[in-house]
Amino acid sequence: AYRPNGYSDAGVDSDLVTAVAAFADSHPEISITRAYTTVTPIISNYDSSMEMLYEGAFLAVVVVFAFLRNWRATILSAVALPLSIIPTFLVMYFLGYSLNMVSLLSLSLVVGILVDDAIVEIENIARHLRMGKKPYDAAMEAAAEIGMAVIATTFTLVAVFLPTAFMSGIPGLIFRQFGITASV
Numbered sequence: 001a002y003r004p005n006g007y008s009d010a011g012v013d014s015d016l017v018t019a020v021a022a023f024a025d026s027h028p029e030i031s032i033t034r035a036y037t038t039v040t041p042i043i044s045n046y047d048s049s050m051e052m053l054y055e056g057a058f059l060a061v062v063v064v065f066a067f068l069r070n071w072r073a074t075i076l077s078a079v080a081l082p083l084s085i086i087p088t089f090l091v092m093y094f095l096g097y098s099l100n101m102v103s104l105l106s107l108s109l110v111v112g113i114l115v116d117d118a119i120v121e122i123e124n125i126a127r128h129l130r131m132g133k134k135p136y137d138a139a140m141e142a143a144a145e146i147g148m149a150v151i152a153t154t155f156t157l158v159a160v161f162l163p164t165a166f167m168s169g170i171p172g173l174i175f176r177q178f179g180i181t182a183s184v
Contacts, residue, residue, distance in 0.1 A: 008098045010046075013039040042101075049104040053111065057081050060115040064122070073122040080118045081111060091184045097177045106161070106182035113157060117150045158183045 024032050060081070065074040085107065097103060124146055128138030165179030166172065 008100065009039050009042050013037065045101055046099075046104070049101065049108065053104070053108060056108070056111065057115075060119075064119055067119075068123060068126055070126060073126055077115065077118045077122060080114065084114050085111070088181060088184045092177075092181060095180065097181065100177075102174065102178045103181045106178045110157070110182050113153070117153065120146060121150060 020032055024030065057078075061074055061078045064077045065071070068074070088107065092099070092103060121142065124142035125139050128142045129135065131138075133141065161179050161182040163179065164175040165177075165183070167175055
């Protein structure tokens with residue numbers, strides 16, 4: 001049974017190039033020329049999406065530092081980004097999802113919201129620290145004040161995006177990965 005490399009267009013293209021090269025080596029009398037491929041724009045879109053994710057993460061860290069002027073808060077928000085994406089990648093791996101335009105779109109969308117939530121929490125903790133509270137007390141009181149609002153925002157997003165994973169027909173096939181990835 002043939003199993004393409006990762007079930008992605010780029011994986012199938014890579015396997016196809018390898019198979020065609022092996023065929024061409026065993027049949028030198030035949031000349032094979034690639035006329036057209038749709039994989040090049042896919043890889044280009046993937047590369048630009050990843051670049052935008054990196055730029056967005058970098059700009060988020062710069063904005064946090066510019067407004068809070070606190071290295072500790074900046075490092076916390078910078079660490080929050082990969083720590084939230086890693087479990088999503090694990091779930092995607094176990095569900096057999098690939099990193100494609102749909103999953104990158106959902107990650108880009110949700111990472112912005114994650115950064116927003118992290119900034120709100122960190123700013124509230126910084127406010128409590130400026131009031132002279134100990135770091136632990138400031139974190140606990142700040143989380144108690146707005147923690148439920150942040151959790152409610154997160155569950156609202158899950159309630160909006162998760163139903164797209166259960167749509168029927170062709171749109172359901174396309175948006176299943178979007179809804180689950182965004183929700184996780």
